[in-house]
Amino acid sequence: MTGHVFHPGHDELHGVTVVVDTLGGKTHVGRFHERNDQGVLLHDVGSYDPTSGGTTREEFLRRTLKFGVRVDHQHLVVPGTEVAGIIPLGGLTL
Amino acid sequence: MPYDPRLVQPMREEMVRMGATELTTVAEVDVALGDPKGTTLIFVNSVCGCAAGNARPALAHALKQAVKPDQVFTVFAGQDLEATARARQFFADYQPSSPSMALLRDGEVVHFVHRHQIEGRAPQDVAADLVAAFDRHCAKTQAA
Numbered sequence: 001m002t003g004h005v006f007h008p009g010h011d012e013l014h015g016v017t018v019v020v021d022t023l024g025g026k027t028h029v030g031r032f033h034e035r036n037d038q039g040v041l042l043h044d045v046g047s048y049d050p051t052s053g054g055t056t057r058e059e060f061l062r063r064t065l066k067f068g069v070r071v072d073h074q075h076l077v078v079p080g081t082e083v084a085g086i087i088p089l090g091g092l093t094l
Numbered sequence: 095m096p097y098d099p100r101l102v103q104p105m106r107e108e109m110v111r112m113g114a115t116e117l118t119t120v121a122e123v124d125v126a127l128g129d130p131k132g133t134t135l136i137f138v139n140s141v142c143g144c145a146a147g148n149a150r151p152a153l154a155h156a157l158k159q160a161v162k163p164d165q166v167f168t169v170f171a172g173q174d175l176e177a178t179a180r181a182r183q184f185f186a187d188y189q190p191s192s193p194s195m196a197l198l199r200d201g202e203v204v205h206f207v208h209r210h211q212i213e214g215r216a217p218q219d220v221a222a223d224l225v226a227a228f229d230r231h232c233a234k235t236q237a238a
Binding site: 065071088089 | 145188
């Protein structure tokens with residue numbers, strides 16, 4: 001059933017843990033809820049900010065793949081104008 | 095807020111049918127996991143109809159193989175809150191998600207399946223990964 005809509009009646013990514021890259025260089029990993037006029041709403045979100053130092057995006061994602069999402073925000077709206085790309089975390093290969 | 099127990103009862107029974115022992119209290123968790131010997135799989139159950147709805151049949155299929163964990167336990171996230179929190183202390187390096195599965199050997203985590211490794215995948219694909227993990231970590235060493 002790969003490729004089916006995960007939660008019928010919702011966006012195909014609803015309920016899926018996704019990686020959202022932003023034009024500003026931040027990366028958020030969280031459970032996709034919906035896209036609306038405000039942007040992309042995620043739940044249980046771990047965030048990577050390249051300006052905070054200490055690690056790289058790849059290291060952040062590699063650790064997330066192995067140990068799961070360390071939640072920084074219960075809910076987060078990523079403005080639609082800032083979204084550079086969205087991919088399922090489970091489909092990520094590093 | 096836990097769901098109506100009547101709603102989740104079939105999800106509990108599905109686990110028991112495949113041979114898992116339910117742990118619903120901290121005391122039960124401590125008894126089950128407190129003396130780590132051999133291989134143990136802990137399934138963190140969930141009401142999520144899609145992810146858990148795939149994870150349970152995947153595990154049921156994998157447990158039909160000859161090589162499998164010595165023991166299988168399950169806790170129910172969002173339902174048995176204290177038991178789930180206690181169980182997660184036994185694999186505390188891994189962030190909470192549900193459904194998820196931890197495979198322990200002599201108390202050490204040797205394999206972990208996160209929710210994101212279940213989402214959008216067919217049960218047979220998740221089962222294949224579990225079978226590979228069981229073959230790798232649960233096979234008995236032949237006596238000389």
